[in-house]
Amino acid sequence: xxxxxxxxxxxxxxxxxxxxxxxxxxxxxxxxxxxxxxxxxxxxxxxxxxxxxxxxxxxxxxxxxxxxxxxxxxxxxxxxxxxxxxxxxxxxxxxxxxxxxxxxxxxxxxxxxxxxxxxxxxxxxxxxxxxxxxxxxxxxxxxxxxxxxxxxxxxxxxxxxxxxxxxxxxxxxxxxxxxxxxxxxxxxxxxxxxxxxxxxxxxxxxxxx
Amino acid sequence: xxxxxxxxxxxxxxxxxxxxxxxxxxxxxxxxxxxxxxxxxxxxxxxxxxxxxxxxxxxxxxxxxxxxxxxxxxxxxxxxxxxxxxxxxxxxxxxxxxxxxxxxxxxxxxxxxxxxxxxxxxxxxxxxxxxxxxxxxxxxxxxxxxxxxxxxxxxxxxxxxxxxxxxxxxxxxxxxxxxxxxxxxxxxxxxxxxxxxxxxxxxxxxxxxxxxxxxxxxx
Numbered sequence: 001x002x003x004x005x006x007x008x009x010x011x012x013x014x015x016x017x018x019x020x021x022x023x024x025x026x027x028x029x030x031x032x033x034x035x036x037x038x039x040x041x042x043x044x045x046x047x048x049x050x051x052x053x054x055x056x057x058x059x060x061x062x063x064x065x066x067x068x069x070x071x072x073x074x075x076x077x078x079x080x081x082x083x084x085x086x087x088x089x090x091x092x093x094x095x096x097x098x099x100x101x102x103x104x105x106x107x108x109x110x111x112x113x114x115x116x117x118x119x120x121x122x123x124x125x126x127x128x129x130x131x132x133x134x135x136x137x138x139x140x141x142x143x144x145x146x147x148x149x150x151x152x153x154x155x156x157x158x159x160x161x162x163x164x165x166x167x168x169x170x171x172x173x174x175x176x177x178x179x180x181x182x183x184x185x186x187x188x189x190x191x192x193x194x195x196x197x198x199x200x201x202x203x204x205x206x207x208x209x
Numbered sequence: 210x211x212x213x214x215x216x217x218x219x220x221x222x223x224x225x226x227x228x229x230x231x232x233x234x235x236x237x238x239x240x241x242x243x244x245x246x247x248x249x250x251x252x253x254x255x256x257x258x259x260x261x262x263x264x265x266x267x268x269x270x271x272x273x274x275x276x277x278x279x280x281x282x283x284x285x286x287x288x289x290x291x292x293x294x295x296x297x298x299x300x301x302x303x304x305x306x307x308x309x310x311x312x313x314x315x316x317x318x319x320x321x322x323x324x325x326x327x328x329x330x331x332x333x334x335x336x337x338x339x340x341x342x343x344x345x346x347x348x349x350x351x352x353x354x355x356x357x358x359x360x361x362x363x364x365x366x367x368x369x370x371x372x373x374x375x376x377x378x379x380x381x382x383x384x385x386x387x388x389x390x391x392x393x394x395x396x397x398x399x400x401x402x403x404x405x406x407x408x409x410x411x412x413x414x415x416x417x418x419x420x421x422x423x424x425x426x427x428x
Contacts, residue, residue, distance in 0.1 A: 019279055020238040025303035026282065027241055029295055030249070032305035039318035041244025047325060048243070049233055089328040090247075094376075111217035111361050113261055114277055119328070123243070125231050129277035132222035138363065138416050139218045139406055147225045157413040162217065164359045165395050165419035166331050166378055199227070 053122035054193035056087045057170055060120060061196065062187035064097070065175040075099065078170065082120060092119020092168055098161065099172045100198075105156050106171045107145075107198035109137035110163040117168035121193055128197065138162055148199045171195065173202040210262075210355050213269035217363040218406070235276075242278040246285055251324060252312030254292045257331070258385035262357040263287045333392035335377040339422070341396055345371045346428040349398070349420065357385035360424045364416075368428055369400040372417065380421055394422040 016024065030036040060082055064071040074081040078095040082088075095117060098106040110116065111134045116124040127133050136144050141158045145151070152158070161169045173195040179187060182205065190208055194200030216222075234240050250260065263284035264272075272280060289295040293310035316324060341347055351366035352358070359381050375397055379390040402414030 017236070017238070019242075019276075019282070020236065021303075023238040023241045023245065023282055025300065026286065026295075027245055028303060029299050029305050030245065030289075033294070033309060035252070035294060035312060035315060036245060036248040037315065037317045040248055040316045040321050041241060043318045043321040044244040044247055044325070045234075045240040047321065052325075053233075089326040090324075091328065093328040093330040094332060094378075096375075111363075112214055112359060113264065123233055125227070126235070126276070127225050127227045130222075130225075131216050131219070131273060133225045134216040135219040135222050136225070140411060141414065142411060144225055148227055155413070157415070158411070159399075160414070160416045162361065162364075162416060162418045164361060165375070165421070167375055167395075167397075167419050194227075 048118075048123050052087075052118065054120075054191075054196065055188065056085070056122070057117070057120035057193070057196045058188040058191035059085060059184070060087070060097075060170065061172050061191045061202075062184040064172055065179075065187055066184050071099075071172075074172070082170075087119045089119050091115070092117050094167050095120070095170060096167050097170045097172050098159075100174045102174075103157060105152055105158050105198065106169075107137060107141050107158060107160045108163060108169045108171060109134060109160060111135070111138055112162075112164060115163035115166075115168065117170050119168075120170055121196060125193070145199065148194060150199065150201060171198040173200075176202045176204045178205045210265055210357065211353055211362060212265040213267070213272040214265045215362050217361050239276075239278045242282050246281045248316045249285055249289065249294075251314060251316035251320075252292075252294070253314060254294070254310075254312055255288050256379075256384045257329060258357060258379070258381040259387070260284060260288060261381070262385040263291075265357065331379040331390075332376050333379055333390055335392050335394065337394075339374045339394045339396075341371045341374070341394075341422070341425060341427070343371055343373060347371055347396075347398060347425040348428050349418075349424055350426060354382070356382065358382050358424075360420065361418065363405055364400065364418050364420075367400050367404050369398040369404065369417075371396045371425075372399045373397040375419060378421070380423070382421070382423075396420050396422070396425065398425065 064074050074097045078097040114129040190203045192200050195202045264280050299306050348368045375395045377392045378395045380393045383391045398420050399417045402410035
């Protein structure tokens with residue numbers, strides 16, 4: 001399921017893996033035709049390695065924890081509230097924020113492909129796009145959560161959001177106890193990528209320290 | 210289509226196995242695959258729905274054995290050939306043999322920040338009122354089109370409740386096949402776990418999908 005399998009299992013007479021050779025060939029053809037700009041690819045990669053990642057979402061969550069008015073706006077119009085922090089665009093065009101509370105835990109999946117809120121979380125992890133998670137999240141969310149080290153109270157309801165349309169979901173985890181005195185940057189340190197997918201919880205300040 | 214992509218509720222794939230401190234990319238070619246895929250998407254020659262359908266059409270055994278970037282590349286090769294940008298002979302030889310189609314635009318490095326920041330909004334106005342209101346009980350249609358749909362198999366023929374009217378959006382079942390955008394209202398519909406999974410459903414589970422209006426019937 002992971003590309004390492006391909007690297008390890010195949011032995012060709014050049015030093016490229018089959019997928020590396022395949023992508024190089026494609027990039028070569030498209031560049032020769034003037035259809036792509038290899039430097040544009042560099043910029044795209046650099047953007048998602050350094051600019052657009054889960055820190056964006058963590059800042060959204062921290063602000064929602066700290067400012068009730070922003071939390072209300074986020075609940076009402078997540079696209080606009082998130083855009084006010086400068087996070088817009090590809091795979092975040094139509095955002096919805098869903099809030100965990102003492103009654104319900106939210107979990108996000110895309111059973112049909114790999115829909116994910118790129119503008120706030122960046123590129124999805126491999127497991128999010130792979131069959132095991134996509135198959136099981138909608139049927140056995142507690143079992144999935146156990147594999148992430150998350151055990152919810154037995155009476156906690158679980159709502160699974162299958163991203164079947166163009167809405168992209170950001171989970172706002174519960175604010176951890178002991179975080180009362182922290183500023184928003186310190187609060188953002190408690191907000192993991194997985195907490196914003198629903199496969200994790202926000203860190204406690206002690207766990208972070 | 211009832212393709213290999215429609216995975217909700219399937220057994221046998223084992224544990225999720227999250228990777229601790231997972232890197233953004235696991236090989237250099239994955240970076241190029243991301244960039245090539247986004248660059249070709251910027252041609253404006255196909256919709257996101259057509260590209261999803263190209264991925265769904267990868268033969269099941271191949272799809273399920275492939276990493277997601279491999280799925281992207283295989284589908285991209287299909288799209289590039291279908292729209293005349295690249296030929297099968299060129300892919301086989303790994304070099305340009307003929308000129309091919311000209312795209313509406315070529316993504317340059319300078320354009321990337323603005324293009325990513327804009328994205329591809331797909332909300333569109335419709336001149337009908339929503340057929341269903343929040344709180345309405347609805348049944349998803351029991352359909353098995355061989356063409357593209359975003360109604361997953363596990364959620365067909367099931368009764369749920371409209372939670373939210375989310376707005377009107379391009380209809381993927383048409384858009385994927387070049388039949389136009391034909392926007393429809395989209396609803397978040399919530400199902401009890403037991404309605405979907407029956408006996409033995411996880412207690413306290415609800416599952417929602419975002420459903421285009423024509424996926425739904427009144428109950």
